[in-house]
């Protein structure tokens with residue numbers, strides 16, 4: 001009998017590739033032994049990666065705020081020669097126009113998503129001590145300014161990839177504005193309240209009481225999620241992953257030929273040890289919540305970011321999964337952590353502590369303030385009061 005064992009190490013940070021390891025063997029008796037050897041090779045590589053990542057991570061050196069400041073610098077780098085009135089004018093079509101003049105905040109009348117504007121204005125209204133500024137805030141999910149097209153258009157967006165020159169700001173949903181799903185009809189928001197709720201839930205579901213399997217619920221905003229759903233159908237004891245309906249749902253085709261699963265609250269995620277996060281249209285709002293369950297977060301893909309993503313380190317706070325993962329990749333990495341339960345628990349606790357201690361509303365406000373201060377320094381213009389704008393209170 002000829003057996004072929006392919007073990008592709010897919011985790012993004014590891015360049016090793018066992019796909020070439022094709023082993024032919026005449027003797028059935030050796031089959032298990034060979035599988036064992038390959039498995040232990042995989043096992044050792046993951047262990048090495050975790051140890052190395054842990055050794056590199058020095059929380060005292062890489063202060064959270066210094067990492068956040070670097071993000072601000074990186075985003076404003078395209079504007080280091082100054083932001084002119086013409087540049088701001090060119091940004092107007094891409095978002096909502098705001099001005100701070102004499103410590104009063106003004107906004108254009110129409111707002112595409114009123115509750116998203118409200119979510120952002122909660123923070124902007126706390127910053128009226130700042131000098132005058134003029135900004136264009138994109139309230140859509142998707143970033144607007146492709147670097148390949150023109151990087152000199154200053155547009156604030158909540159999420160982007162490296163292909164975009166948008167300036168990242170903390171999403172409206174830290175206060176209000178969605179996204180809205182059936183369970184959260186007015187949209188998720190009030191991060192301060194949700195934080196408390198989830199930390200309490202995590203206490204009710206300590207690690208040893210959590211279900212020892214992976215979990216995912218979400219809509220099919222993106223086919224990158226399909227393989228996880230298929231794996232769940234093949235190995236329901238290992239992972240429970242299913243699609244829910246979204247507004248675009250028309251038939252079971254949109255949920256991969258299955259009836260849509262009911263939506264699940266963030267709290268319910270805390271019942272499981274391993275939670276999966278994918279990008280949606282842009283970065284997923286789900287991400288930050290998952291950590292507060294004190295479950296182990298598997299984060300798929302590393303392109304889509306929000307302002308705080310860089311403070312989270314792969315293998316220290318979460319498990320990175322490359323976006324073109326296979327079912328087998330997920331199976332192997334889940335089996336690895338089932339075998340190394342203490343390690344899984346440790347990374348879960350690291351992620352939890354980081355989000356608990358540092359992703360607070362006070363730091364969200366701090367980020368907005370620092371971002372605007374740096375932006376104001378680059379303003380090569382005197383904001384002229386625009387009478388078409390309305391006062392925001």
Ligand SMILES: *[C@@H]1O[C@H](CO)[C@@H](O)[C@H](O)[C@H]1NC(C)=O
Pocket residue numbers: 101102385
């Ligand atoms: C801002 O203050 C300056 C100086 O006091 C004043 O001349 C100007 O009219 C004020 N502008 C607005 C829009 O209130």
